[in-house]
Amino acid sequence: MARSWQLWLSPRPLVRTDTSHEPTILAANEAARFEFLQEGNRWVVQETHYIDNPIARKGLSGPQLHIHLRQTEYFQVQQGVLGIYKNETEHIVTKADGTVEVPAGTRHRFFVHATSQEDVIFRVWADPQDLDHSFDENFLRNFVGYLRDCQRQGIAPSPFQIILFGMNSATVPCLPFWVPIWILRAVAYVLAYWVAEGLLGYQASYPEYNRRSGGGGGRGNGDNNKKRI
Structure with a gap:
């Protein structure tokens, strides 16, 4: 669970909609x-x-x-x-x-x-x-679920959380101009694991979104099955 000062530094959805078993x-x-x-x-x-x-x-x-x-x-x-x-x-x-x-x-x-x-x-x-740490269903479920919950709760998505999702799936964001991949990867690593995970307390995957982590029981109406941070 995120601490109060982490919520102050970087707001996030107060609840996460459980869609882990939704096809x-x-x-x-x-x-x-x-x-x-x-x-x-x-x-x-x-x-x-x-x-x-x-x-x-x-x-x-x-x-x-x-x-x-x-x-x-x-x-x-x-x-x-x-x-x-x-x-x-x-x-x-x-x-x-x-x-x-x-x-x-x-x-x-x-x-x-x-x-x-x-x-x-x-x-x-x-x-x-x-593969370990690859672009897969886990990434998409976390990425889509997080952005949807941010939108529904009126919160701007955190770029640090998004970069952490990406690094966990060996995916890095790009600038609109060419930059060497090794630089993009190094910057994304620092932002993902030192800032997002280490400082702000974000996770690379959430059980409410990720099928492999269980996510709270059987299939159901995601809007009525939520978990607090």
Whole structure:
């Protein structure tokens, strides 16, 4: 539990919504839906970004620029038009493009492309899987759950918490201009483990969000099953 002075330094949700056993969760402002699937030994997330939602329509329902240090990310669009920014190039991706690969170490982000006339539905996964500290379902559940609870409780998300989530999954945020990966990684390490975890008392994963940690019993209505910090 966070101490009072840590709450004063960096406010956070007073309760966390238990979605650890929910197969589908909504993003902040209900701009997108995440459905967690298992295909053999591989986890896959099917994301639906709603074109009628102003956040999605402005291309803001996806993440900011980031790098996966250890894994290649794959996208398969099923409906609509997805924009993927890879290094310095914007790519327009539709179902006809099949599987699109974003190699490890690539600066990238994805978003609802301005030309899309319908909800954008796509599947995304990363390989190799089952690594320690990798981009996986645990990361997405924590990241999406935290941002949603911040939005519902009127709290600005902490960049330190977000960086800690990222470092726990070998993912680092990027600046809008090129910076060597080793510098990004070093700065993110300090901010994640010295500031976020050591000083502010944030955690890299929360049982209310993370399926692997249990999260408080069986499946139920997340809004009615909450835990205090």
